[in-house]
Amino acid sequence: MIAQEIVNGLVLGAIYALMALGYTMVYGILRLINFAQGSLYTVGAYVAFLLVPATTGLERATPILQLAVLLLAAMLATGVLAVLVDLIAYRPLRRAPLFASLVSSLAMMVLLENLVQVVVGAQPETFPTLISTTPWLIGPLAVTPAQVVLVAVAVLLMAGLQLFTQRTRLGRAMRAVAVSHDTAAMMGIPVNRVIALTFFLGGALGAAAGILVGLNFGTITFNMGDLAGLKAFTAAVLGGIGNIPGAVVGAVVLGLLESLSATVIPTQWTDAITFGVLILVLALRPRGILGERVAERV
Amino acid sequence: MTRAAVHRAAAVCAAAGLLGASAAPSALAAAHKASGPPIVIGLASPLTGSEASYGQSNLKAVLLAAAQVNAKGGVLGRPIKILQWDTKGDPATGVAGANYFVTQNVTAVIGFFNSSISIPASAVLHRAGIPMVSAASTNPKLTEQGFKNVFRVCGTDNFQGTDQALYLYKVLHVKTAVALNDEEVYGEGVSQYFQQEFKKLGGKILLSEGVSANQTDFSSLLTQIKALHPGAVEFGGFYTAAGLMVKQAAALGLKTIWMQDDGTIGPEYTQIGGKATVGTYLSSEPAPQNLASARTFVAQYVAKYHSQPTEFAGYYYDALMLIVHAIQVAKGTDHAAVIAALAKTKNFPGVTGPITFNAQGNNVTATYLIFKVLPNLSQVPVWNPVTGRSLPA
DSSP, X not given: OHHHHHHHHHHHHHXXXXXXXXXXXXXXXXXXXXXXXXXXXXXXXXXXXXXXXXXXXXXXXXXXXXXXXXXXXXXXXXXXXXXXXXXXXXXGGTTSOHHHHHHHHHHHHHHHHHHHHHHHOSSOEEOOOXXXXXXXXXXTEEEOHHHHHHHHHHHHHHHHHHHHHHXXXXXXXXXXXXXXXXXXXXXTOOHHHHHHHHHHHHHHHHHHHHHHHHHXXXXXXXXXXXXXXXXXXHHHHHHOTTOHHHHHHHHHHHHHHHHHHTTTSOGGGHHHHHXXXXXXXXXXXXXXXXOSSOOOOO | OXXXXXXXXHHHHHHXXXXXXXXXXXXXXXXTTOOXXXXXXXXXXXXXXXXXXXXXXXXXXHHHXXXXXXXXXXXXXXXXXXXXXXXXXXXXXXXXXXXXXXXXXXXXXXXXXXXXXXXXXXXXXXXXXXXXXXXXXXOGGGGSSOOTTEEESSOOHHHHHHHHHHIIIIISOOOEEEEEEOSSHHXXXXXXXXXXXXXXXXXXXXXXXXXXXXXXXXXXXXXXXXXXXXXXXXXXXXXXXXHHHHHHHHHTTOOOEEEEOGGGOXXXXXXXXXXXXXXXXEEEOOOGGGOGGGHHHHHHHHHHHSSOOOTTHHHHHHHHHHHHHHHHHHTSOOHHHHHHHHHTOOSEEETTEEEOBOTXXXXXXXXXXXXXXOTTSOEEEEEETTXXXXXXX
């Protein structure tokens, strides 16, 4: 049973991690908590959902190819949307107090979520089963192919992000802007373009999380980003907000905590545990597990 | 919205409603000389929002009944007019509707669909002494308030939970069960009555737990349940959580008998849960399509609206016919006389079956059926708890 809960926890952790990366990257660069991240996750899932009919031809070749096309298309579209969100809601407020951007991000969250509701309606949509959810039974352990694909895609994307930030010129530019906008600008780094790139990556990763959730659970709703967004934010804070490996560690710890706590505490308390952790971390160790920067009060 | 704005919006709704109600039958009614001032009946239902498909179908059923009454010369020679109010599924908006009906001094009210609206709204109508007939609110509390003006033509949640227990224990010989609910008034109610009856019969509840609203991942909880090896899992709640649960249980290799409530009747549950829902059971009030007595009603509804009535529509049709009957018996629209006539209802021939009110105002003959999901994902009735008989699947 414990082994099964660890599998459940890793699946949850992988989803939280992809979303938490979006929060933490934007925070690292702008000290801004981009609450629209949860809505971007929803948009990503719906873009993929709406593109399913157009890509059914690929399914006959291999469902993995169809999934790859859906992932790329939805990540691209959502990434562009995230850049637009920055352009409309945050860039004009760059020199204003941070609080203004925070309120602006809450507004974008509500706006995007309601736009999704207007376009597709309030009813839950059934995401097609691209990858089988029939379990492989290994002794007492049940693992579905969809879960394996979910974790594999998440790990690939995270590894790609790590390579990008550590090994490429643009990645170095991102890290430089995170240290100081002004110094980076003096070194000839186009700061606004680097910020746009950060939003693009954050939005794309959020979209990937949304699609993987649709793939694994088979259902998407216009408000799916609310709770998931708050949990991923908790994961980012837990790992140390602004710190990329920290977001992944925080997410996996949170996922395992949620599923393993079910063995001793009734599951209706799961959300209370998650947000209890958030409060404890903010009160006792605002730097988080791996954090380098002290989380600011906003 | 300010109070004035609410009233303005209500007036617009009402005007639209009057047009809808009177346009079609007016020619016929004139032929039968239904004249004099109209008798106004209030109808409050969620005409927009997430339950709009129910609300719209309920409205159509009531308009159909009104048109039929008016075509036969109305009641006491006067035409019936339906005054609509859109509750939007929201308690505050719904109670505003009850106040609006009071200011309009309607003869009777059919409403308010959601138990969470019907209960507070019934207090407003009780103070004004206006008769209220509920055709979809199944929470027992509605008729436990001692309000003499409140009647209910549909069943209550305790019938449903009891029937679930009877079927699992007596027919499927299940001795152990896990009871889950979505921590909402409705789901928790059904699950509580299920547990009560199941224990009374001699069954054992291994685990009783709530899940939080909007939860989408139930795998931790289901892993716990799998280790308990329950004979059945009962869930009080709605289709999204129910469908996801059944699907994730299959993914975890949890094999058990599932018993859902009427929040899962309709295509959404099987769409979300997919193949995993095949073989699962649910309790639900019969839809008009399941009832031999409602065949004419379904045919008339389909002929008029070119769509199928939803599950509560038959009760709404009956609610209006019952009020019309009570006005006839009372020989007028005096509220107290209509309430007295309603209270005496016995074996009224409704399309959903005979209607008899007890002292509380509950329809003692309202039934639930146990349904099973077939491999083609259709939900068919398999057992009638009242007769204790299996139905041909």
